[in-house]
Amino acid sequence: MGQLSRVQKCYHCGAILQSDDPNKEGYITPNIFNQFPDGLLLCNNCYKNERFSNAPKEASFDQDYVTLLEEIKRKNALVVYTIDLFSFEGSFISKINTLLDGIDVLVVANKKDLLPKDANDENLKNYVAHRLRLIKLSVLDVVITSTGKQTYNIEEMYQKILEHSKNRDVYFIGASISGKSALISELLKLYQNNTNKMIVTYSFEGTSLRGFRIPLSNDHYLFETPGTAIDNTLIGKVEKRLQNVIIPKKSIVPKKFSLTKDSFLMIGGLACLELVDGEKTPIKLFVANTIESKVKKGNVDKVFLSNIKKGSLKPVSENLVDLKDFDAYDIEVKEQGERDIGIAGLGWVSLIGNNQLFRIYVPKGVYVYTTRSKVKNVK
Numbered sequence: 001m002g003q004l005s006r007v008q009k010c011y012h013c014g015a016i017l018q019s020d021d022p023n024k025e026g027y028i029t030p031n032i033f034n035q036f037p038d039g040l041l042l043c044n045n046c047y048k049n050e051r052f053s054n055a056p057k058e059a060s061f062d063q064d065y066v067t068l069l070e071e072i073k074r075k076n077a078l079v080v081y082t083i084d085l086f087s088f089e090g091s092f093i094s095k096i097n098t099l100l101d102g103i104d105v106l107v108v109a110n111k112k113d114l115l116p117k118d119a120n121d122e123n124l125k126n127y128v129a130h131r132l133r134l135i136k137l138s139v140l141d142v143v144i145t146s147t148g149k150q151t152y153n154i155e156e157m158y159q160k161i162l163e164h165s166k167n168r169d170v171y172f173i174g175a176s177i178s179g180k181s182a183l184i185s186e187l188l189k190l191y192q193n194n195t196n197k198m199i200v201t202y203s204f205e206g207t208s209l210r211g212f213r214i215p216l217s218n219d220h221y222l223f224e225t226p227g228t229a230i231d232n233t234l235i236g237k238v239e240k241r242l243q244n245v246i247i248p249k250k251s252i253v254p255k256k257f258s259l260t261k262d263s264f265l266m267i268g269g270l271a272c273l274e275l276v277d278g279e280k281t282p283i284k285l286f287v288a289n290t291i292e293s294k295v296k297k298g299n300v301d302k303v304f305l306s307n308i309k310k311g312s313l314k315p316v317s318e319n320l321v322d323l324k325d326f327d328a329y330d331i332e333v334k335e336q337g338e339r340d341i342g343i344a345g346l347g348w349v350s351l352i353g354n355n356q357l358f359r360i361y362v363p364k365g366v367y368v369y370t371t372r373s374k375v376k377n378v379k
């Protein structure tokens with residue numbers, strides 16, 4: 001009988017691994033194959049496409065929204081674009097931004113209460129304006145707000161809406177759970193109805209979208225619209241009970257760590273940031289205060305996974321138990337100064353850029369970004 005040897009398969013797609021023909025399925029670089037004879041291996045294709053992809057996923061959107069934006073454009077209305085300051089970076093949808101081209105946009109950057117207490121409004125406005133410039137959206141103004149127990153700048157928001165609307169219709173738009181309904185309900189506490197119209201629920205023509213219509217004058221209205229669902233944030237990837245742990249309830253207190261080459265920060269069982277190359281780097285982590293995090297050295301795949309399996313860092317998700325549940329991205333930080341590496345829905349890490357190479361592991365399909373720092377000089 002001939003010798004029986006084990007056939008190695010790609011851990012992700014299941015193709016039989018081979019090092020003979022790069023054009024056939026299952027191809028893996030020979031030295032990787034030889035270096036880890038018993039390891040869990042990925043074929044080059046899966047390694048590139050599935051885990052080490054360089055293109056974080058853009059959120060998708062509903063076709064009804066196009067119809068709604070076309071109506072806004074036709075009416076030359078004022079758009080109040082609501083963003084969630086804690087987590088808006090992945091919520092821009094380029095097609096929506098293109099459709100907003102030429103429309104007057106007032107940005108309301110909400111949930112300021114979730115940021116560290118010493119976060120500075122001017123810095124935040126500059127950050128938001130910078131992000132919006134990058135996506136080629138030109139805005140009239142940015143107002144920083146909060147709703148909830150301690151509201152912030154609601155009156156300023158209302159005044160700016162009245163000032164910029166100039167007898168036009170006004171539409172509150174923005175991602176789901178950015179706080180549109182909460183802001184409008186605060187606004188209604190200041191609002192006086194001097195018209196002969198009522199506040200009504202309203203169906204947007206040609207769509208299945210519904211919202212409130214609030215009269216501003218006898219000819220003009222403020223419309224509340226439903227949010228665009230954002231499918232590239234962590235919130236949609238975990239079970240309901242965990243969403244309450246991941247979405248901060250109060251002001252984030254940043255946690256300090258330090259990464260040296262080959263060490264990594266595990267953020268609960270949800271994400272992991274490794275310093276692959278570069279000098280020792282102090283980092284500040286901005287996530288909900290209840291999330292447990294720790295720096296470790298060693299083999300990321302093994303250590304991170306064993307922490308998840310043991311449940312030693314909270315929270316862990318039933319949906320995130322295997323390496324194939326995670327994407328990995330390499331991020332080179334070439335810029336100097338304070339920089340953030342962010343994970344949509346979870347939060348971000350702040351550091352001083354110094355030519356580091358980081359590798360970040362995030363749940364599959366979750367948006368990852370790098371920008372100048374959102375919250376600077378906090379203790």
Ligand SMILES: Nc1nc2c(ncn2[C@@H]2O[C@H](COP(=O)(O)OP(=O)(O)OP(=O)(O)O)[C@@H](O)[C@H]2O)c(=O)[nH]1
Pocket residue numbers: 110111112113114145146147148174175176177178179180181182183225226227228248249
């Ligand atoms: N911490 C904090 N939470 C807020 C704030 N504004 C709204 N929220 C919360 O965010 C969640 C979503 O708020 P909504 O006002 O329903 O958001 P929305 O944009 O109308 O969402 P859709 O209707 O789904 O598009 C709720 O749990 C609110 O309590 C805020 O300023 N700070």
Ligand SMILES: [Mg+2]
Pocket residue numbers: 180181182225226227
């Ligand atoms: Mg709403």
